[in-house]
Amino acid sequence: MKPPPKKPIASGHARGLAHGRASRRQMLRGALASLGTLGLAGCDRLSNTPAYTEILAGAQHVSQAAHRVVAGRQAMAQEFSEADIAAHFKGNGTLAPRDDDYLALQQGGFANWKLEIGGLVAKPVSLSLADLRAMPSRTQITRHDCVEGWSTIGKWKGVPLAHLLGQAQPLPKARYVLFRCADSMEGLTVDSRYYESIDFDDAYHAQTILAYDLNDKPLPIANGAPLRLRVERQLGYKHAKYVMKVELVESFAAIRGGKGGYWEDNGYEWYAGI
Numbered sequence: 001m002k003p004p005p006k007k008p009i010a011s012g013h014a015r016g017l018a019h020g021r022a023s024r025r026q027m028l029r030g031a032l033a034s035l036g037t038l039g040l041a042g043c044d045r046l047s048n049t050p051a052y053t054e055i056l057a058g059a060q061h062v063s064q065a066a067h068r069v070v071a072g073r074q075a076m077a078q079e080f081s082e083a084d085i086a087a088h089f090k091g092n093g094t095l096a097p098r099d100d101d102y103l104a105l106q107q108g109g110f111a112n113w114k115l116e117i118g119g120l121v122a123k124p125v126s127l128s129l130a131d132l133r134a135m136p137s138r139t140q141i142t143r144h145d146c147v148e149g150w151s152t153i154g155k156w157k158g159v160p161l162a163h164l165l166g167q168a169q170p171l172p173k174a175r176y177v178l179f180r181c182a183d184s185m186e187g188l189t190v191d192s193r194y195y196e197s198i199d200f201d202d203a204y205h206a207q208t209i210l211a212y213d214l215n216d217k218p219l220p221i222a223n224g225a226p227l228r229l230r231v232e233r234q235l236g237y238k239h240a241k242y243v244m245k246v247e248l249v250e251s252f253a254a255i256r257g258g259k260g261g262y263w264e265d266n267g268y269e270w271y272a273g274i
């Protein structure tokens with residue numbers, strides 16, 4: 001387990017390269033789809049249009065705004081076939097939380113574990129794994145892209161976050177969905193537990209799920225048992241593992257380092273679109 005470099009934006013190369021490559025692919029796909037709707041067809045014709053060259057040049061400057069304009073925040077991440085699934089889904093970051101409360105739940109096979117959904121909601125809810133498994137589910141085979149430059153394809157099954165939010169009913173002033181995780185990152189203190197946040201575009205995206213199965217089996221501890229986030233249009237560090245609580249907030253400025261996530265507080269971008 002190798003944590004990403006501390007200050008990637010200022011000095012790291014790994015992040016820029018990994019991020020840039022994936023972004024260009026994604027952006028080009030979206031851009032080509034848009035050209036398709038303009039009535040252009042065929043590669044030869046396309047490659048002669050000035051728009052195509054402009055897209056290639058402009059694709060280097062991917063940002064959240066560009067995603068909105070070119071790909072659209074609701075565009076789907078690529079899904080793969082069973083044959084593409086990796087034999088082993090790599091684990092990264094925390095692979096086994098050492099926190100006492102988590103260990104107690106783990107020892108009991110997560111029978112006493114409950115997902116809390118609270119904060120700015122009309123109806124706070126508390127759900128067991130059995131409750132979650134009885135809910136509508138989505139299964140998707142997707143590629144996980146870590147900022148460190150590796151990717152793995154896996155099959156995830158879980159409850160669409162949109163469905164869970166439908167039950168909890170976010171209040172009008174809620175703007176972000178925050179995920180509180182079980183694992184402490186720097187010594188066993190509540191203050192260093194992993195956390196993440198996403199906006200409502202991603203929260204209600206069709207492929208955003210809280211997954212309890214990986215490759216047709218209950219999620220292994222290394223990959224975030226009993227429940228982890230899949231937010232397929234963003235890089236690996238946004239995919240919170242060991243999720244204990246989903247908290248609706250208006251702002252994350254006053255939470256921990258104020259940047260909306262553990263790695264964000266350590267210099268990573270909050271929006272990690274791919």
Ligand SMILES: Nc1nc2c(c(=O)[nH]1)N[C@H]1C(S)=C(S)[C@@H](COP(=O)(O)O)O[C@H]1N2
Pocket residue numbers: 089090091092093094145146147181182183194195222223224236237238239240241242
């Ligand atoms: N709670 C928690 N979530 C986490 C992490 C972590 O250390 N703790 N690491 C993140 C990073 S950097 C990546 S790449 C993925 C790794 O998921 P995996 O272990 O299933 O490969 O989880 C993300 N979510």
Ligand SMILES: [Mo]
Pocket residue numbers: 092145146147148236237
């Ligand atoms: Mo990562």
